[in-house]
Amino acid sequence: MAEFVLRKLPGAEVQGVVSTTPDTAVVFAPTVVKTPAIVVIVVWLWRLVVGLGRAVWRHPVVCALAGGTAALVVLLGWRDALVVWGGLVCAVSSWAGLWPEAGMRWLVWPALSWWRWVWVYRRKWRSVVAVAGLVRVVRGRGYAPDLVRVVSDRWVDRVTVRMLDGQDDTEYAERSPGLAHGFGAVNCRVSSLRPGWVTLTFPRRDALVRVVPARPFPRRPDVATVDVGMDERGRPYRLKVHGTHVLIAGATGAGKGSWLWSVVRGLLPAAGEGLVELWALDPKLMELSFGLELFDRYAGTPEDCAELLEAAVAVMQERAGRYAGVRRSHEPSTQDPFILVIVDEVAFLTAYQRDRDLKVRIMAALATLTTQGRAVGVGVLAALQDPRKDVLSIRNLFPDRIALRLDEAEQVDMVLGDGARDRGALADQIPRDPSDPSVGAGVAYVRLENAPEPVRVRAAYVSDADIRQMVLRYSVVSEAV
Ligand SMILES: Nc1ncnc2c1ncn2[C@@H]1O[C@H](COP(=O)(O)OP(=O)(O)OP(=O)(O)O)[C@@H](O)[C@H]1O
Ligand SMILES: [Mg+2]
Incomplete structure (x- = not known):
């Protein structure tokens, strides 16, 4: 290092030091002043006290154990301290065993x-x-x-x-x-x-490696949230369904069906009491038709689906007229039940629909429901395979979104919103095994309107036998549109 005098100040010389470290080309340092030893000792002691205080604050149990052991050794000698320790370990292990x-x-x-x-x-x-x-x-x-x-x-x-x-x-x-x-x-x-x-x-x-069996029916009817599966800490996961709209996206075989059926299953007790109506749109005719008797209304053909959506809009507008100036949110009741419109493969009704008139009617009804429905107790739960904008231009109208296994990394942010993949929502990396369809099926990242952090959840698998049991217990006389 080459030293040179920068300028002279009265009583002290300020020196510049040309450093050899690359990121500090020139370091300006004042002349070294000798610090009295007592100051250095006080600073060290202070740091020691702060360090000890912080250790006790952060690890109180470990510090208490170490301090207690030291006190025992000083008071009783190491033999007796060992006996006390042995007794303690036995007592605590028995307690933990019981x-x-x-x-x-x-x-x-x-x-x-x-x-x-x-x-x-x-x-x-x-x-x-x-x-x-x-x-x-x-x-x-x-x-x-x-x-x-x-x-x-x-x-x-x-x-x-x-x-x-x-x-x-x-x-x-x-x-x-x-x-x-x-x-x-x-x-x-x-x-x-x-x-x-x-x-x-x-x-x-991974808590979600194993298939989660269908959740038990709730003991009391609950409309606000539904137990749909398990989160990655092994705890039941409750999905909000009332007061929102939910979009579920996932490649073919990703397990969208298990999300739809888990929601239906969780709402059945409330539906049984007349607090919820389930309206099903099943344009593929392959998913919701299996539990046809569970739905208050069911539509399969695109024409029927358009009519059903328009009927939901009509209910919504009638309620909005009644609520205007009287109340601002919906309370489920037998007079005004929460209506959940469940749509499997929504792209069949929108992007892949060849009849332009029908397509326009369906898009208009879906957009109206998703913009105005939640305050008056009409919710939409829609599933689709391909989340590209041209497939479902109204996807941003769904406040809560669920991404199951997706084919491409870019699709994750399309479904869950910007930055979701960076935050760890690796929906494109959910495993799949062509020889075992249950591998990774139902696993998804959920991003809610009020919580930007994606949560990893596996939906419970509602088997055909479970659906039959649901039908036996809760079937209703379903109205065709
Ligand atoms: N939660 C789950 N746990 C375990 N296995 C599941 C789960 N969900 C689905 N599966 C398995 O994956 C298969 C495909 O599931 P599902 O039909 O729900 O997929 P999908 O996403 O609806 O596909 P598609 O878009 O082709 O309709 C099911 O037959 C089942 O064997
Ligand atoms: Mg499906």
Whole structure:
């Protein structure tokens, strides 16, 4: 390094140092001032206290165990301390054996979280975030985002990170493949629930590999949300159906049928009480016709479908006229039940419809329902194979969207909205096996109107036998259009 004097200040010399490091061509440094040893010691002690405080705050149980063991050894000697420890371990293991659920919740998962924190995330954090490009260098000093918390369960690790000031979650979403590889996970999903913080979800095992059996009928009728399957943490997943419209997109064989039937199944008790009406449009005649008796109205041919949609529009307009100035939202009742219009293969009625007049009527009715229906209790649940705009130009009118297996990566953002794939909605990578149709079938990424983070869910498989059982229990006299 070549040193040179920049300019003289009274009492101190400011020197410039030509650095050999590439990103700091010239470093201006003041003359070194000797710091008294006491100042250095005080700073070190302060850092030690802060570090200890932070460790106790972040790992209270581990610190309490370490502190308690040290206290026992000091008070009783190491032999007695060992006996006390042995007794404690026996007592806690017996408790966990007697109440396994509580044992997993309070013992196993916290211990696993701590271990994953120490061994995977803390150990590799700086190097992985640096290589992934999330570290910033300001005036020669490197700043890394702060790893705050790791919560592990049977299926995933959820890592809470305090971002650097000025960073945003889209940057993390772009780097998510690097983070996933860095921490040895197959995938990393990024979500941000409050400013400045980001949560990285790393799946460890796939809860959705196995087929989810049809959900039990709800004990009490519920119209607002329906238990349709399982999320990737192994918990039941409830899909909102009332007060929204839902679009389901997936390639052929992706399992759209299991989503439609799971919704129907969950709504049947409410339909039985007259709080819900299910109107089915089945232009392929191959899916919903199997449970024809479950639907209050059913249409198969394009003409019938157009009429049924127009009938839904008429109900919607009649209700809107009655509600105007009186109420602003719909409460399901036997007088005004929630009407769910279920459309399988909607593109058969729109893009692939050769009769122009019919096509115009159907598009107009669908657009009217999806723009005005939800406030008056008329919802649309539509499934389609091809999400391109020319196939369904009104797809943006569906607030909630579900992407099952798709053929191309670009289709993911078409269905779920911009940036969804970067955030980990890898719907184009959902596995498929031509010799076993159940592989990956029903697995989907759900993006809701009020939550931009995609959630990975597998719909329950409603088999033919399940549909027959539903028909036996809940059949209604269906009206043909
Ligand atoms: N949730 C699921 N779990 C396990 N297997 C499923 C599930 N959903 C569907 N399958 C299997 O996948 C096959 C195809 O499913 P489905 O007919 O629902 O697909 P689709 O998306 O409607 O296809 P298409 O567009 O051709 O109608 C089913 O016969 C079934 O064997
Ligand atoms: Mg189908």
